[in-house]
Amino acid sequence: xxxxxxxxxxxxxxxxxxxxxxxxxxxxxxxxxxxxxxxxxxxxxxxxxxxxxxxxxxxxxxxxxxxxxxxxxxxxxxxxxxxxxxxxxxxxxxxxxxxxxxxxxxxxxxxxxx
Amino acid sequence: xxxxxxxxxxxxxxxxxxxxxxxxxxxxxxxxxxxxxxxxxxxxxxxxxxxxxxxxxxxxxxxxxxxxxxxxxxxxxxxxxxxxxxxxxxxxxxxxxxxxxxxxxxxxxx
Numbered sequence: 001x002x003x004x005x006x007x008x009x010x011x012x013x014x015x016x017x018x019x020x021x022x023x024x025x026x027x028x029x030x031x032x033x034x035x036x037x038x039x040x041x042x043x044x045x046x047x048x049x050x051x052x053x054x055x056x057x058x059x060x061x062x063x064x065x066x067x068x069x070x071x072x073x074x075x076x077x078x079x080x081x082x083x084x085x086x087x088x089x090x091x092x093x094x095x096x097x098x099x100x101x102x103x104x105x106x107x108x109x110x111x112x113x114x
Numbered sequence: 115x116x117x118x119x120x121x122x123x124x125x126x127x128x129x130x131x132x133x134x135x136x137x138x139x140x141x142x143x144x145x146x147x148x149x150x151x152x153x154x155x156x157x158x159x160x161x162x163x164x165x166x167x168x169x170x171x172x173x174x175x176x177x178x179x180x181x182x183x184x185x186x187x188x189x190x191x192x193x194x195x196x197x198x199x200x201x202x203x204x205x206x207x208x209x210x211x212x213x214x215x216x217x218x219x220x221x222x223x224x
Contacts, residue, residue: 004157033210043158043201045211056210091157093212102148103212105157 004106023092136202
């Protein structure tokens, strides 16, 4: 069964450094998402992306964050200047159908900021 | 969006059916009920969704009451690998974000 893949599985970065998290969505999907989960807390929506532009973002997704689909397969989340509070699991998701089709999630990247 | 209420935790014996309830009394007519689960720190795994009819797939069954104010996810023969946090989410189909609550922590015991 097709799946969303994320790399790396664990990223350790110094505070203030830039980090790029990578995702390969399911191949025929058109809608892409990033979520995060701080340890012990709920899964939180960050941003959705469709037709090469952001369609919705949460208040968490501030100017330090950006997303890109640099080619036909990858979907990336960039954090420009990481803070300690950015430490979390970051999940990518994709959805194929319009309407009621469910989102399918990857297994996440654990981001640790030192 | 309709708010959902789930019990914080449940236990189930291995091999028995696990019935996970969800209350969504303020659901509106165009909102679907989605179920996901999260095993340890893995990504949320889609299980099933429905609008008003009962649904069944290879993983589970979803029973939605006639007034749509509550639903039950049924895992017919729970195994130890079904131990996870189960999330009931009510969303309009085209909305972008799946809003995860605290879910129900299901523990399947031998």
